[in-house]
Amino acid sequence: MHEIAVEERAHKIPVAILGATGSVGQRMVEMLSRHPWFEIVQVAASDRSVGKRYREAVTWLLSTPIPEKIRSMEITDATKPSDARIVFSALDAYVAEEIEQHWANQGVSVVTNARPHREHPEVPLIIPEVNAENLGLLHYQKFAHGGIIVANPNCVSIGLSLALAPLVQEFKVDKVSVSTYQSASGAGFPGIPSLSLLDNLIPFISGEEEKLEKEPLKVFARLDENYLHPASMAISASCVRVPIIEGHLKSVSVNLQKSVSLEEIKAAFVNYSSPISKMGLPTAPHWPIYFFEEIDAPQPRFHRFLENGMSIAVGGLRSCSLFDYKFFVLSHNLIRGAAGGSILIAELLVKQKWV
Numbered sequence: 001m002h003e004i005a006v007e008e009r010a011h012k013i014p015v016a017i018l019g020a021t022g023s024v025g026q027r028m029v030e031m032l033s034r035h036p037w038f039e040i041v042q043v044a045a046s047d048r049s050v051g052k053r054y055r056e057a058v059t060w061l062l063s064t065p066i067p068e069k070i071r072s073m074e075i076t077d078a079t080k081p082s083d084a085r086i087v088f089s090a091l092d093a094y095v096a097e098e099i100e101q102h103w104a105n106q107g108v109s110v111v112t113n114a115r116p117h118r119e120h121p122e123v124p125l126i127i128p129e130v131n132a133e134n135l136g137l138l139h140y141q142k143f144a145h146g147g148i149i150v151a152n153p154n155c156v157s158i159g160l161s162l163a164l165a166p167l168v169q170e171f172k173v174d175k176v177s178v179s180t181y182q183s184a185s186g187a188g189f190p191g192i193p194s195l196s197l198l199d200n201l202i203p204f205i206s207g208e209e210e211k212l213e214k215e216p217l218k219v220f221a222r223l224d225e226n227y228l229h230p231a232s233m234a235i236s237a238s239c240v241r242v243p244i245i246e247g248h249l250k251s252v253s254v255n256l257q258k259s260v261s262l263e264e265i266k267a268a269f270v271n272y273s274s275p276i277s278k279m280g281l282p283t284a285p286h287w288p289i290y291f292f293e294e295i296d297a298p299q300p301r302f303h304r305f306l307e308n309g310m311s312i313a314v315g316g317l318r319s320c321s322l323f324d325y326k327f328f329v330l331s332h333n334l335i336r337g338a339a340g341g342s343i344l345i346a347e348l349l350v351k352q353k354w355v
Helices: 023-032 093-104 128-140 155-170 208-219 262-270 335-351
Strands: 013-018 038-044 086-089 109-112 148-151 173-182 222-224 227-229 234-241 248-256 289-291 312-319 325-331
Touching: 013 023, 023 038, 023 335, 086 093, 086 335, 093 109, 093 148, 109 335, 128 148, 128 155, 128 222, 128 335, 148 335, 155 173, 155 208, 155 248, 155 262, 155 289, 155 312, 155 325, 155 335, 173 208, 208 234, 262 289, 262 312
Parallel strands: 013 038, 013 086, 086 109, 109 148, 173 234, 289 312
Antiparallel strands: 173 248, 222 227, 248 325, 312 325
């Protein structure tokens, strides 16, 4: 495998994490604490945590220990000014919009994993391997002092969109039917009571179907000056919560706009080349899509940590009696679908000199 050199910066870029004690915020803390470009200078959380040391405020959920240099950092208010040039937001949706705009108006670059700005017409919804060109929408944002906001899609939207990218690129996708089997960690902490989920599935996740049916249309949108023309594909989604700790599995059926063979579909997955593969972005996977021949792959236990959780797994490719083809997709919801996806966006912003 060809290795791309990753630049180690002499002077790291100061960053802040908002919502640093939640499950996504913890992944951000863990990944950013060892990042070659970024240095955490501020961790912020809810009012009940402000003033506490990070180790005192957090219920740490990861198997690795709290990074030593973060353990004793004081939790601040999410609106407190700092030296940060990039802010990573893992805030709850009900407070995110106002706080993120506050930071953008201070001239800071905000990368948000929260819901409110995803549908905003002037905020690009970015998966770097898929639609980096849509960052051009940032030219039309009007935040003070050059601040910007970029949104990371919903965790299941990212996995689905990455899997569709080779098919959209090569054949054009007309219709998609997707059923998701989403892990317990996607509900945050403390999440769903154990007696509701153990020995059980919950065939409803509030708001998820709507996100999954709309967000990929913005991901694959075509930018025309200051307007994104949504993709024309139709998506029908059903979402289920399952008793898996991490990793979202998706069963996908697609109709294509032209007739292609099973071998051509397989080749599209296997040969998919990421447009950012030669940029040397530290968090970017060498291969964003791993294709498995096995009919019973992928599986969360074995495939969720491909390339440190930043790659998706595609398998079980076969013909479909109602659509053209069907397959399974697995993505790590907290890494590729949240913290890692946000960090990769920030790396792209730096590389393209938006920061």
